[in-house]
Amino acid sequence: MARLVDVAAAAGVSVGLVSRVLNGDPATRATEETRQRVQRAADRLGYRPNHAARALRSARTYTIGLVVPDLTNALFAELMRGVEEASARLGYTVLLGRSEALTDQARISRLLDDGRVDGFLLQGRDADTTESLAAVAGTAPVVVINSRMRHRRGSVMLDDQAAGRVAAEFLIQRGHRRIGLINGPRSLLTARLRAAGFRSAMRDAGLPVSPKAITWVGYTVPDAAPALESIMSAAHPPSAVVVGNVNAAMGVLTEARRIGLSVPGELSVIAIHDAWTAAHTWPPLSTVKLPLDRLGEQAVEALHRRLEGRPGEDQLLDDVAPEVIVRESVADRG
Amino acid sequence: MARLVDVAAAAGVSVGLVSRVLNGDPATRATEETRQRVQRAADRLGYRPNHAARALRSARTYTIGLVVPDLTNALFAELMRGVEEASARLGYTVLLGRSEALTDQARISRLLDDGRVDGFLLQGRDADTTESLAAVAGTAPVVVINSRMRHRRGSVMLDDQAAGRVAAEFLIQRGHRRIGLINGPRSLLTARLRAAGFRSAMRDAGLPVSPKAITWVGYTVPDAAPALESIMSAAHPPSAVVVGNVNAAMGVLTEARRIGLSVPGELSVIAIHDAWTAAHTWPPLSTVKLPLDRLGEQAVEALHRRLEGRPGEDQLLDDVAPEVIVRESVADRG
DNA sequence: TTGTATGCGTTATCAG
């Protein structure tokens, strides 16, 4: 590989100058002519800066670690896409961390101490609270996705409240009046916000919501069965439910079939978050689509600013309203 | 962060010695006593080797690039898990490349030239042939997953032939006699092998397989519709099909419903590869499970050997037979 | 058995 000295030799100038020209150092105003010569030589030799040398010298790796709890989750895939996109644009590369292992602080700070990454994007698990996330982040440059950190800035969130509201409104509009919410754990900020949105929609429509109509189990497939069980055991079970997560909603469909509950005949279902899989369940799942790819981009940009010394506030992606993807899991009622 | 000099100072020895002791250099036989002292000092100071410095000095990054065409694919998620697992075990970290962009050779060699990775794991797309993969790999240390490279060693594959055979055998055993194969493109080695396995099972059972009973469209969801169309338009359409990929099979189920074809009533379906999503289609999809996680591990190990200068042959994971996951998409017949 | 010194490729500081 061509090094700086090779380019310098080829252009007949010094290494220092090449470095400055190639980095577009604003403090150095080289002659247009030498600039050209250097650039040309670099191109001709196919010069590529050595990452290790640069990292060693500048103490910046231009690498960010991405920590997600579960690669298998289609939602995180979309998130990753946004992360990758923005990273490429800003000149970072992405280091993927096995999340289960990485979530403990030791691992995080190790990667940082090794000088492998400049900072982290952190998507917590269902069990993570604002406290635990802050603890995990420690003093590292971290941006938390879909949650917040206790006593610490640096997070990007979707408009979960709007998502909860839009989902409920869709059901109400289709004539449903007894509506349940199969939610994530109460410890999760997203779950609380979705419930708030859900409640506000119900309130605006003059509809009651009994405590039994809301479950707080979790966002994953196996959480669906106990949640559905609990909700349908009410004296007046709902004719429709909002499910806090597509994956959990797939669990709901499967469990409903198992217990002989027809969807959408006896129970309509709408899920928060969209994924390609939702089109292939039976019935195909109606969802509220949130811009997860954009969330990923914003997260990278936020971390970038932070690394550049311009921290900024926690961010909320509420510029575009959540979109309802209408498929077949919601029936009209009365 | 503590550096080598800090540890040296704390232990009262020289940097060189610390380096050698900590790296377990076999050529240097330090006193047990000094060894202890060094180790203790390192532990106490929480010494971690600086990755950039080490990479610069030794021209090894202990990082491998993983290139997959689609993060969204549940199959690759399982593969990634295996990759991550083995990487951690062997002391590598994984750099995730956005695949669509990374598949061209320019990007690959750039990452390598930058000194960001030591080598690559490459999972091609449906469009990639053994020639194109070899071209993409160029001269870089590469291990290709699920395919081969033309005129070049370095690949790990599942036993696709066995998978095709097992799938067909399962159908035959359930009494089916007219059986189709919805396969990936003929340009793909995996597709050809699966077809070979399929054919051998049919032959062994004394069953005919007309050319029209096999399609060679692709492994993805949108490929399912034209393939199903073609297969069902035969004079004597099959009562069962093997589908080359779970994702395509999900497309088949959805398309079958759209055209009013009952599964498994009129058509039984079994897919090659398993994913959690297969349990949540309707009907739940029977599959042939292949050890994708182990494939990921093997790929890392193969690349590791290659990087250590011990290339080795192309590998085939045929030590354990493909497992049929029985769900509800296959009906007994006669 | 242990210490010293050099260089990996860059960036940045200081002269010229």
Next chain:
DNA sequence: CTGATAACGCATACAA
């Protein structure tokens, strides 16, 4: 406007 040179932290050849 440009060139020389000193680090960055580590591994290793060579001395002691």
